[in-house]
Amino acid sequence: MNRKVSVAPMMDCTDRHERYFLRLISKNTLLYTEMVVDEAINRGDKKKLLEFNIEEKPVALQLGGSSPKLLASATKIGEDFGYDEINLNLGCPSRKVEKNKFGACLMKEPNLVADCLTEMKAATKLPVTIKTRIGYDNVEDYENFHNFISILKKVGITTFIIHARKAMLGKFTPKQNLNIPPLKYDYVYKLKQDFPDDEIIINGGITSVKEIKTHLEKTDGVMIGRAAYHTPYLLADIEREIFNNENVPSRQDVIEQLIPYVKSELKKGTRLNQIMRHTLGLFHGQSGASFWKRYLSENMCVRDADVKKIDHIMDKVKFNNFDRSVGTSA
Known part of the structure; x- marks a missing residue:
């Protein structure tokens, strides 16, 4: 499986509607679900x-x-449902997650994690991977991080997705944990040097194709998170510049292709706002972006949105003369 570029699992973001929307832009990035509790x-x-x-x-x-x-x-x-990979979350730092004894707090118990992964691998033929942080609280030395990964390697894990920050357990909110602990990309680079035969994916604070290219010189893959959600057309740049795919749809094409999916989902009882909220950032950096956000916010991202408005959305796009290029996501 190609893990050169992937989109991170993000709670309240990477649901099935978001993934369908992103797949319209990018054919090659690997997409992840939100974390689902066993x-x-x-x-x-x-x-x-x-x-x-x-x-x-x-x-x-x-x-x-x-x-x-x-x-x-x-x-x-998960295998029976048709997923392509099973990933264990060892990086979520929220208090609720810690209370239930999963996420980043499991870095304190590498042998328990190893037992979990052993059973998971025995239950499936799919790749089993982990996503973790480089440390937690005051435990952030490279030696401890290296030892943690070494224990998981022994049970046959060969793909490691590393968020290059430590987790502050119980002290910071999840949002603070995404910003305050400093990024230490050098830990991930060194891990790849120490384990050259394993697949090392880097994650954390990566927002541009230029940064992706830099990281790919020293790791096997890059996972992007918030940048993919807030500026989804970044995936079009990734298609062209990382995967050499010139057959990339314009932003208008993406909306046009999304409409049949929206109509199909509405018939199943999905609310319009559950889908369209994910498209707020599609025109980020383009002329008309503020109109797009305002129009969606007022008409399609409210709980009781008028489903008939989806029939006129392309008229709004064309009337406001959005840039039809497939150029940079800005």
Whole structure:
């Protein structure tokens, strides 16, 4: 599987509608689900939690949990639903996640993590990967990070996605944890030097194709997060400059292709705002971007949005003469 560039799992962001929208822009990036808790999969509405459109593929399922048994069962269910990879979340720093004993707090218990991954690998033929941080609280030395990865390597994990910040557990909000702990890309570069045969993916604060190219000189892949959500047309630049794909749709083309999906989903009971909220940043940096955001916010991103407005959205796009180029996302 090509993991050269991927879009990070982001809570309240990378749901199935967002992934379908991003896939219209980019055919080659690997997409990830939001983190789904193993217990919810085992005891809840599996179809509601895991069903996705075949057009989203390749797509990876990220799991949260710390029970080897529950994670193994969720892994098998994920495979049955058609995902291409199963990823274990070892990086989420929220208090709620820590209280339930998964996410970044598991870095404190590498042997438990190893047990979880052993059971997950035994339950599937799919690649099993991890996403983690470089440390937690006051534990941020490279030696500890190296030892943590070494333990996971011993159970057969070969792909490591590293958010190059430590997690401050219980002290910072999730948002603060995305900004305040300093980025230490050198830790990830050194990890690749120490484990040259493994796949090392770097994540954290990466916002441009130029930065992606720089990181790809020293790692196997780059995972982008908030930049992909807030400026989704960045994926068009990635298609051209990283994957050498010149067949990239314009922003207007993307909306035009999204309309049939929206209409299909509305018939299933999906609310219009659940889909269109993900498109707010599509025209970022372009003339007319403020109109687009305002129009969506007032007409399509409200809970009781008038579904008939989707029939006229292309008229609004064309009337406001948005730049039809497939140029830079700005």
